[in-house]
Amino acid sequence: MYDRITPPTIGERITFQDGEPIVPDTPIVPFIRGDGTGVDIWPAAQKVFDAAVAKAYGHHRHIVWFKIYAGDEACEHYGAYQYLPEDTLTAIREYGIAIKGPLTTPVGGGIRSLNVALRQINDLYACVRPCTFYPGTPSPHKSPEKLDVIVYRENTEDIYLGIEWRQGTEIASKLIDLLNQDLIPATPEHGRKQIRLDSGIGIKPISKTGSQRLVRRAIKHALRLPPHKQQVTLVHKGNIMKYTEGAFRDWGYELATTEFRQACITERESWILSNREANPDISLEENARRVEPGYDSLTPDRKAEVCEEVKLTLDTIWDSHGQGQWQTKVMVNDRIADSIFQQLQTRPDEYSILATMNLNGDYLSDAAAAIVGGLGMGPGANIGDTCAIFEATHGTAPKHAGLDRINPGSVILSGVMMLEFMGWQEAADLIKQGLGAAISNREVTYDLARLMTPPADPPLKCSEFAEAIIQHFDD
Ligand SMILES: NC(=O)C1=CN([C@@H]2O[C@H](COP(=O)(O)OP(=O)(O)OC[C@H]3O[C@@H](n4cnc5c(N)ncnc54)[C@H](OP(=O)(O)O)[C@@H]3O)[C@@H](O)[C@H]2O)C=CC1
Numbered sequence: 443m444y445d446r447i448t449p450p451t452i453g454e455r456i457t458f459q460d461g462e463p464i465v466p467d468t469p470i471v472p473f474i475r476g477d478g479t480g481v482d483i484w485p486a487a488q489k490v491f492d493a494a495v496a497k498a499y500g501h502h503r504h505i506v507w508f509k510i511y512a513g514d515e516a517c518e519h520y521g522a523y524q525y526l527p528e529d530t531l532t533a534i535r536e537y538g539i540a541i542k543g544p545l546t547t548p549v550g551g552g553i554r555s556l557n558v559a560l561r562q563i564n565d566l567y568a569c570v571r572p573c574t575f576y577p578g579t580p581s582p583h584k585s586p587e588k589l590d591v592i593v594y595r596e597n598t599e600d601i602y603l604g605i606e607w608r609q610g611t612e613i614a615s616k617l618i619d620l621l622n623q624d625l626i627p628a629t630p631e632h633g634r635k636q637i638r639l640d641s642g643i644g645i646k647p648i649s650k651t652g653s654q655r656l657v658r659r660a661i662k663h664a665l666r667l668p669p670h671k672q673q674v675t676l677v678h679k680g681n682i683m684k685y686t687e688g689a690f691r692d693w694g695y696e697l698a699t700t701e702f703r704q705a706c707i708t709e710r711e712s713w714i715l716s717n718r719e720a721n722p723d724i725s726l727e728e729n730a731r732r733v734e735p736g737y738d739s740l741t742p743d744r745k746a747e748v749c750e751e752v753k754l755t756l757d758t759i760w761d762s763h764g765q766g767q768w769q770t771k772v773m774v775n776d777r778i779a780d781s782i783f784q785q786l787q788t789r790p791d792e793y794s795i796l797a798t799m800n801l802n803g804d805y806l807s808d809a810a811a812a813i814v815g816g817l818g819m820g821p822g823a824n825i826g827d828t829c830a831i832f833e834a835t836h837g838t839a840p841k842h843a844g845l846d847r848i849n850p851g852s853v854i855l856s857g858v859m860m861l862e863f864m865g866w867q868e869a870a871d872l873i874k875q876g877l878g879a880a881i882s883n884r885e886v887t888y889d890l891a892r893l894m895t896p897p898a899d900p901p902l903k904c905s906e907f908a909e910a911i912i913q914h915f916d917d
Pocket residue numbers: 543544545546547548557816817818819833834835836837838839840841848849850851852889
């Protein structure tokens with residue numbers, strides 16, 4: 443079944459039932475070391491995972507690691523250009539779970555992203571990236587403790603589908619001709635727009651299926667959070683890209699108000715209900731005026747639409763959500779992407795789960811990680827219905843590769859997410875405890891050391907930081 447790897451002879455597979463993992467006491471977990479700083483962070487992280495599991499469960503439980511290959515290491519093991527061998531895909535499919543270090547993607551040419559390929563091939567449609575502050579972590583932000591968000595990023599479509607054509611190729615030229623001569627003129631709303639002949643062309647598909655399954659997961663996650671964090675914000679640039687990003691927002695709201703009707707309230711509905719709560723005799727039109735900015739300047743048709751929306755909301759959910767009941771529901775709102783970047787800086791405590799399309803989530807997860815200490819503190823998980831791959835938010839950080847200096851925190855915290863996913867909470871808690879205590883004790887790698895006042899000097903090496911985390915399990 444495998445060409446150049448041999449699965450462990452001990453241990454058992456994790457299986458899935460209704461999207462939930464069933465985990466034996468000795469699960470086999472495939473791992474990819476990763477390129478660049480993968481050589482530093484993976485061994486450090488593995489040591490922490492094993493120590494935490496041993497401390498939490500003694501001989502009762504342990505992870506049976508299964509080394510699989512991708513990226514540069516795969517080419518060394520399998521031969522030139524074998525970046526993502528079939529063995530690796532088979533192992534991930536068979537064992538249902540994996541953890542990986544970062545993999546290199548060249549810019550402007552060469553292979554397409556192996557990271558993205560792993561997500562698409564395994565249909566890992568939700569990229570989940572929590573950004574939480576650990577006390578004592580230095581940050582360029584004034585109040586990093588106020589940020590506690592989870593980015594839920596759609597992981598399989600958007601421009602990351604990678605369907606694009608280089609400028610000057612025959613297909614790019616054909617497509618441009620077709621668009622300029624037929625499709626754009628046939629669409630009155632596009633007016634006399636034309637695409638420059640020397641353009642490269644990329645396709646940005648956003649589907650209802652892809653959007654709603656992502657938002658579904660985000661809402662289900664929100665339902666597991668404490669009441670004050672039960673909020674899902676749909677992030678989009680729908681004012682500009684109406685039928686992709688705008689549609690993502692609309693499909694998100696549609697799902698929230700149908701499949702999760704009893705559990706959710708939209709922000710706009712909450713305004714309509716509170717207007718009536720504050721004034722039981724308020725007219726439909728006055729309610730509409732308070733909900734829709736610039737109501738008095740709207741066309742009569744648009745005014746009628748807003749009034750109808752108010753009426754429908756009151757008719758359908760006043761009994762179930764009115765009189766303050768909506769405050770116990772998951773709040774679903776939306777924010778335009780550029781605005782959410784500034785709001786995470788200025789009002790971070792107003793947000794909880796941010797549901798995004800692929801590109802927005804990529805940007806937003808790096809930006810949010812920066813607030814809570816940088817990319818060394820940004821974990822992630824790629825989750826589908828029958829498989830999950832855990833990986834840090836950051837990349838290979840090539841200039842630090844092999845120097846034993848980079849922060850292994852993100853891949854360690856990705857392992858924490860994996861342990862939690864497996865239901866091994868005790869081991870996950872030990873690692874979080876150890877990491878927090880090491881940071882509070884100023885035992886940190888260079889990235890955190892340089893942000894501290896005064897800087898922690900000398901910083902710990904990558905391997906020493908992992909040791910420090912283990913030493914602090916008991917604090
Ligand atoms: N999932 C994946 O495998 C990903 C892969 N990539 C790929 O990685 C490669 C390099 O990408 P690049 O744009 O340089 O981005 P990286 O995230 O690799 O690194 C950018 C900078 O972020 C900081 N950083 C990254 N990781 C850590 C860490 N563990 N601890 C502390 N600081 C860290 C470093 O800053 P400083 O030097 O200032 O301290 C580093 O130079 C590309 O090929 C890219 O495609 C990118 C993202 C995700």
